[in-house]
Amino acid sequence: MAKIVDSGHSMDKSITLPPDEIFRNLENAKRFAIDIGGSLTKLAYYSTVQHKVAKVRSFDHTAKETEGDPLYEISMQEEMSARLHFIKFENAYIETCLDFIKDHLVNTDTKVIKATGGGAHKFKDLIEKKLKLRVDKEDEMTCLIKGCNFVLRNITHEAFVYVKHADSEFRFQNTHPDIFPYLLINIGSGVSIFKVESEDTFERVGGSSIGGGTFWGLGALLTKTKRFDELLQLASKGQHTNVDMLVKDIYGGSYGSLGLTGDLIASSFGKSATPDKEFSKEDMAKSLLHMISNDIGQLACLYARLHNLTRVYFGGFFIRGHPVTMHTITYSINFFTKGEVQALFLRHEGYLGTIGAFLKGAEEDNPNQYSWGENYAGSSGLMSTSPDLNPMQRARSGTFDMLEMDRLERQLVNLPLLQDPSSYIPDTVDLSEDALAREYWLYCFEEALDGVVKRAVASQPDLPEAAERAEKFRHKYQHKLQTLRHQPL
Amino acid sequence: MAKIVDSGHSMDKSITLPPDEIFRNLENAKRFAIDIGGSLTKLAYYSTVQHKVAKVRSFDHTAKETEGDPLYEISMQEEMSARLHFIKFENAYIETCLDFIKDHLVNTDTKVIKATGGGAHKFKDLIEKKLKLRVDKEDEMTCLIKGCNFVLRNITHEAFVYVKHADSEFRFQNTHPDIFPYLLINIGSGVSIFKVESEDTFERVGGSSIGGGTFWGLGALLTKTKRFDELLQLASKGQHTNVDMLVKDIYGGSYGSLGLTGDLIASSFGKSATPDKEFSKEDMAKSLLHMISNDIGQLACLYARLHNLTRVYFGGFFIRGHPVTMHTITYSINFFTKGEVQALFLRHEGYLGTIGAFLKGAEEDNPNQYSWGENYAGSSGLMSTSPDLNPMQRARSGTFDMLEMDRLERQLVNLPLLQDPSSYIPDTVDLSEDALAREYWLYCFEEALDGVVKRAVASQPDLPEAAERAEKFRHKYQHKLQTLRHQPL
Numbered sequence: 001m002a003k004i005v006d007s008g009h010s011m012d013k014s015i016t017l018p019p020d021e022i023f024r025n026l027e028n029a030k031r032f033a034i035d036i037g038g039s040l041t042k043l044a045y046y047s048t049v050q051h052k053v054a055k056v057r058s059f060d061h062t063a064k065e066t067e068g069d070p071l072y073e074i075s076m077q078e079e080m081s082a083r084l085h086f087i088k089f090e091n092a093y094i095e096t097c098l099d100f101i102k103d104h105l106v107n108t109d110t111k112v113i114k115a116t117g118g119g120a121h122k123f124k125d126l127i128e129k130k131l132k133l134r135v136d137k138e139d140e141m142t143c144l145i146k147g148c149n150f151v152l153r154n155i156t157h158e159a160f161v162y163v164k165h166a167d168s169e170f171r172f173q174n175t176h177p178d179i180f181p182y183l184l185i186n187i188g189s190g191v192s193i194f195k196v197e198s199e200d201t202f203e204r205v206g207g208s209s210i211g212g213g214t215f216w217g218l219g220a221l222l223t224k225t226k227r228f229d230e231l232l233q234l235a236s237k238g239q240h241t242n243v244d245m246l247v248k249d250i251y252g253g254s255y256g257s258l259g260l261t262g263d264l265i266a267s268s269f270g271k272s273a274t275p276d277k278e279f280s281k282e283d284m285a286k287s288l289l290h291m292i293s294n295d296i297g298q299l300a301c302l303y304a305r306l307h308n309l310t311r312v313y314f315g316g317f318f319i320r321g322h323p324v325t326m327h328t329i330t331y332s333i334n335f336f337t338k339g340e341v342q343a344l345f346l347r348h349e350g351y352l353g354t355i356g357a358f359l360k361g362a363e364e365d366n367p368n369q370y371s372w373g374e375n376y377a378g379s380s381g382l383m384s385t386s387p388d389l390n391p392m393q394r395a396r397s398g399t400f401d402m403l404e405m406d407r408l409e410r411q412l413v414n415l416p417l418l419q420d421p422s423s424y425i426p427d428t429v430d431l432s433e434d435a436l437a438r439e440y441w442l443y444c445f446e447e448a449l450d451g452v453v454k455r456a457v458a459s460q461p462d463l464p465e466a467a468e469r470a471e472k473f474r475h476k477y478q479h480k481l482q483t484l485r486h487q488p489l
Numbered sequence: 490m491a492k493i494v495d496s497g498h499s500m501d502k503s504i505t506l507p508p509d510e511i512f513r514n515l516e517n518a519k520r521f522a523i524d525i526g527g528s529l530t531k532l533a534y535y536s537t538v539q540h541k542v543a544k545v546r547s548f549d550h551t552a553k554e555t556e557g558d559p560l561y562e563i564s565m566q567e568e569m570s571a572r573l574h575f576i577k578f579e580n581a582y583i584e585t586c587l588d589f590i591k592d593h594l595v596n597t598d599t600k601v602i603k604a605t606g607g608g609a610h611k612f613k614d615l616i617e618k619k620l621k622l623r624v625d626k627e628d629e630m631t632c633l634i635k636g637c638n639f640v641l642r643n644i645t646h647e648a649f650v651y652v653k654h655a656d657s658e659f660r661f662q663n664t665h666p667d668i669f670p671y672l673l674i675n676i677g678s679g680v681s682i683f684k685v686e687s688e689d690t691f692e693r694v695g696g697s698s699i700g701g702g703t704f705w706g707l708g709a710l711l712t713k714t715k716r717f718d719e720l721l722q723l724a725s726k727g728q729h730t731n732v733d734m735l736v737k738d739i740y741g742g743s744y745g746s747l748g749l750t751g752d753l754i755a756s757s758f759g760k761s762a763t764p765d766k767e768f769s770k771e772d773m774a775k776s777l778l779h780m781i782s783n784d785i786g787q788l789a790c791l792y793a794r795l796h797n798l799t800r801v802y803f804g805g806f807f808i809r810g811h812p813v814t815m816h817t818i819t820y821s822i823n824f825f826t827k828g829e830v831q832a833l834f835l836r837h838e839g840y841l842g843t844i845g846a847f848l849k850g851a852e853e854d855n856p857n858q859y860s861w862g863e864n865y866a867g868s869s870g871l872m873s874t875s876p877d878l879n880p881m882q883r884a885r886s887g888t889f890d891m892l893e894m895d896r897l898e899r900q901l902v903n904l905p906l907l908q909d910p911s912s913y914i915p916d917t918v919d920l921s922e923d924a925l926a927r928e929y930w931l932y933c934f935e936e937a938l939d940g941v942v943k944r945a946v947a948s949q950p951d952l953p954e955a956a957e958r959a960e961k962f963r964h965k966y967q968h969k970l971q972t973l974r975h976q977p978l
Binding site for chain 1: 526527528606607608610611628629630677678679693695696697698699700701702703705706707708709710711715717732733734736738739740741742744746747749754755756757758759760761762768773780783784787788791792794795825
């Protein structure tokens with residue numbers, strides 16, 4: 001681990017700043033899973049959180065409401081609930097992170113860590129030595145697909161289409177039980193392309209060496225900027241047309257008979273062979289991002305066409321919710337398939353392998369089924385810390401990235417009265433997109449407010465401040481409805 | 490043309506060194522064609538060359554040979570024959586080259602220059618002003634395909650398969666009348682991919698911005714080396730494994746279950762994000778060449794599979810007979826298609842568009858058909874100046890490249906006595922590959938030598954030096970046969 005010694009100072013600084021915030025609830029951590037790629041490590045652990053829960057007991061509703069009788073009984077209880085933590089950091093920090101985990105891991109009887117990704121082999125000895133856990137290797141492809149299937153099925157608004165100039169850039173897809181078949185393009189340091197036909201039928205159909213590591217490596221050489229996220233920042237400020245040779249630079253316009261517009265890139269970096277000219281870091285980073293995203297987009301569409309697939313999901317930590325990347329990939333796929341193939345991005349693109357490895361362990365330990373729901377407050381993923389934030393601001397620091405999921409104690413199942421549960425799709429309406437439906441429901445909630453307030457006051461006849469608290473609630477609730485009317489997202 | 494002013498000195502030097510050698514027979518030049526791409530200009534013109542021809546008249550062969558009677562009558566004549574000249578230079582030199590042509594063009598009644606390529610639009614006014622010729626634009630794709638069909642049909646050993654570790658790296662294909670269907674990957678500044686089904690049925694099916702201009706542009710930024718051929722030289726000396734992240738760098742070995750060997754590139758430039766490390770120019774150039782060639786190889790194979798084509802030709806000036814490029818593309822195609830698709834390179838890859846444009850003009854001027862054969866002495870193409878030379882040494886200078894073709898005054902046709910001319914394939918044997926056949930034919934020639942010498946002496950009974958000259962011939966011929974025995978290429 002020469003790298004750690006070389007750059008010890010800057011690394012220590014990065015790691016000492018946010019550890020408590022990043023490695024939350026490590027004291028009670030159980031069941032670890034780790035996914036080590038060519039550049040990044042993704043760690044998952046499961047822990048318990050204590051929190052207060054208000055238990056509500058409702059009295060007989062069928063009886064006529066009588067003034068003075070309590071309608072509800074509310075009691076506060078301390079409860080332990082399970083939470084899943086996902087953390088991403090650069091491989092260069094792996095030794096420091098393992099030390100930190102070891103120092104803070106107190107109440108665990110865990111003996112095993114599930115490990116996947118290429119680095120599971122390479123770092124096996126280091127992990128076993130540091131954490132005193134036995135590394136249990138799981139196949140990378142299997143974990144990746146398992147994780148992808150899991151988020152597609154379980155996490156609300158996981159997948160989305162990116163539309164650059166639309167009112168809302170992100171068109172979220174509802175979870176849907178029929179997720180197969182699909183193509184998964186996993187963009188890590190390199191690119192792997194998987195055809196997924198069912199839970200157990202999947203295959204690596206292709207790959208490319210031009211991936212996230214190429215953006216990072218070539219970007220570092222060209223701009224002397226060593227951080228991936230800084231490179232993305234540079235790219236978002238650049239003009240690729242200063243570096244790329246466009247169709248119009250060669251033809252003086254478009255090449256109409258071939259359907260090539262003048263603004264199309266004819267040759268990436270085609271202008272930079274010019275002697276004695278300087279190119280800005282921003283422009284080079286933008287050109288590089290275009291080059292790589294376009295190439296991946298074209299490969300994705302060719303493999304989709306070759307295998308007759310229309311849904312293409314993008315996983316891996318290259319994309320990071322970066323608008324230029326998503327727009328270029330989407331544009332590229334639309335260009336090459338004339339809209340026949342749909343590019344779908346994932347909010348938790350980088351954690352698919354870790355999630356899969358964790359689930360492998362969880363299934364072995366505890367075959368009971370339960371559901372997981374995202375803890376928005378603890379995740380740093382796209383749109384999750386705050387829906388208004390620019391997706392660029394998703395990470396707490398450039399080095400770390402987090403996702404948290406809470407366990408629901410029962411498995412979510414379809415209503416048993418349904419005639420055909422497998423074909424049942426909940427009749428949900430995306431109120432952020434349907435203005436008419438939104439207005440209708442906000443009106444309903446406003447209309448119901450008076451009744452709710454009256455009922456709340458009535459339920460606590462002995463408390464003199466009940467009326468005052470109910471008014472406060474009414475005000476707050478109304479304000480919230482107003483906010484939703486103006487900012488539906 | 491600011492570039493010319495900027496770097497006037499070095500350019501003047503390049504252009505003043507070899508002009509007579511490059512622009513040969515310009516005095517009598519007729520019929521011009523020009524193909525201007527994003528980076529390079531390819532010029533073709535037709536000219537006449539005067540040379541001595543020995544005319545042989547044979548006397549009655551059926552009569553019995555009588556001592557003293559002449560068997561042949563030989564007379565020397567001056568003849569004019571047509572020669573096609575093709576020259577390539579960088580777009581930066583176009584103004585200087587046009588000036589040179591104008592100054593040396595004396596005996597021409599040509600009024601029109603056929604022009605194709607993107608630059609035909611951009612440089613139209615400049616060409617018309619300088620050469621006082623009317624620019625007659627021809628569609629780029631049509632010219633390219635026409636030129637490709639022409640070389641495949643007419644030029645012996647035009648197409649070849651590249652095999653890195655074989656005795657002879659180049660496995661030349663015999664010309665064959667059935668050339669369709671095929672895929673043509675034209676790698677200029679960018680990449681264009683064409684599906685060619687017949688003389689008139691072809692289509693641009695795809696393209697990529699990662700091409701020759703990317704190698705040149707990114708290479709110049711990374712290595713500060715501005716010349717394309719110098720970049721190729723650097724690449725041939727580099728170790729890409731110092732810069733690329735290999736499968737074994739991630740996995741510590743191969744990823745057997747996915748069939749990925751340890752030496753496979755997982756991420757191009759994946760190692761160069763490492764802080765504070767220097768990378769050599771040679772290594773970076775090699776990694777870049779691998780990245781681009783692999784990408785083109787993969788796209789070629791995907792388009793070939795998508796369109797059910799098994800023959801893929803590579804055109805454009807990116808390849809230049811460079812072994813690393815050809816090997817990487819061939820390897821990539823074999824890897825992705827498991828040998829189902831064959832990568833075929835062309836000796837005159839860069840001139841396809843120019844040849845096509847020239848033929849367009851020639852057909853319009855003179856509908857009579859005739860054949861063209863390559864003038865090996867005047868061409869700088871792969872294997873043509875000297876078969877023993879490394880293909881890297883093909884160019885007379887890094888800036889210019891040449892091809893010459895001589896016109897045969899009659900169209901070469903199939904023997905009219907053939908039963909089915911369309912299916913006739915001449916029964917040729919490649920003596921450079923078949924050692925047994927080579928030995929047999931060399932033996933036949935040696936055996937026949939005595940008879941030939943005797944006949945030669947007998948044909949000139951009145952010349953006292955005839956016997957001496959015949960002996961010299963015998964010696965020279967025998968020496969040549971010996972050389973061929975040891976160096977069949």
